[in-house]
Amino acid sequence: MDRRAWWQTAVMYQIYPRSFQDDNGDGIGDLRGIRRRLPYLCDLGIDAVWISPIFPSPMADFGYDVSDYTGIDPLFGTLRELDALLAAAHADELKILLDLVPNHTSDRHPWFQESRVSRQSPRRDWYIWRDPAPDGGPPNNWRSAFGGSAWELDPRTGQYYYHAFLAAQPDLNWRNPAVRAAMHEVMRFWLKRGVDGFRVDVIWHLLKDDQFPDNPPNPAFRPGQRPDHAVIPVHTTDQPEVHEVIAGLRRVVDEFPDRVLIGEIYLPIDRLVTYYGRDLEGAHLPFNFALLDTPWEARGIAKLIDEYEAALPPGGWPNWVLGNHDRPRIAGRVGPAQARIAAMLLLTLRGTPTIYYGDEIGMPQVPIPTDRVCDPFERNVPGIGCGRDGARTPMQWDATANAGFSTREPWLPVAAGYARDNVERERRDPASMLDLYRRLIAARRRSPSLRLGHYRPIAASGDLLLYVRECPGERTLVGLNLGGHTVPVTFPGGQLRGEVLVSSGADRDGAISQGGITLRGNEGLVMALAPDAVVPPSVV
């Protein structure tokens, strides 16, 4: 019936592989661990898994520093184990996406090793080398995302190389056609193996201004903010020519049937949507991270949804994200009660949702003692809240030692409350967060309007966010209370009649409403509207 691509109706799930399931007892998650947990993912009801990088890497940035694009790091397993994971996942009708990191390599990658040998190296132009400024300093004021200059002097040849992230992550020169061709081959290597697509790391960074002008200072910058925000990255990211590069990646993905290209992009909505590309020849899904930065407040969220919906190009398919391995956990940001409402929002908005592992059991943002800090960002820029370890802690499977994640002390501490918040306990509790996620995913799977219907805002006032998803023959109402106080819900000038499909507390599922409803504090309801329910036009 749905003539839609699978990734439009899918629920995606991000696995940070170091922290999902350790199978070989070294305290770090691995591919066999992921395979062992496939039944859990099937039971949850998700359709596709994106696995953060698993390629050989010195792990300076935990895999985002790749030293071999077509291998598997022994920490995670072997190519054979990846094949086994792909086969098992596909047998369970789960798709597997890998994380492509094309903007930069590790400084140990043979390409960079060759590039740095001499100015005449045939690989010299695979990276971005510049002479020092007249004073011997860096060529310009470009900043690394992880603190300090983005230029590193390489004494062997007396030039600087550019690194948008760590000095151990030199940026590739995507203006060089040989780099493009090599990365296209990398993609084909995985696509031929049966991988269902890629999430592409920092895709909006791939090209930089080839005249290398200084970035302008950011007048809004205040001490205490992350240091790279001192300048506005107008010359280092979001260059107009990047869209041709991305169209090139897309053409490779399109050589294979049914694959998807997702781009990691942190930009304002009007810029973000350009990443669908001219005539939709760019990313299928430019990741929409807008919810990560929006204050948790009904009017602001409604405005954001409207802005995004209005900005999408014709045919551009929306998507939503509530968390990832770079940003604080949603439960830490809005609290455990509102994390349920956030789940309801994520799974009832129009477009493909991506769940970050552990959010479905309410995993918290874990405080990391100084002596356990692993994240290079926190190490470089300590004490101002940049650290990402707290959102990367081991998955909480059960109440046994190390939360059932590993037989050994894990690489990052397990959350203190794991004996209560874990898969094993929550799977037996119908009022748990896990069960809420399961019920929401199942409702979405059953309901054409939730999967594919239009989004119609109804109200956003005080703590109430109310919208309808509708398609011919079916309408679903979503009412979310973003605060702790009771909120009555009526349709001004209309009639609210329907049946509750999912209630946040699991205690009103199946309830019939004949008039209005009242949302309790921190409550959300997803309701199938009766055919004769009269829904007013938007009153946002």
Ligand code: NOJ
């Ligand atoms: C974005 C990734 O999500 C992040 O974890 C990483 O540190 C940077 N890109 C650099 O690759």
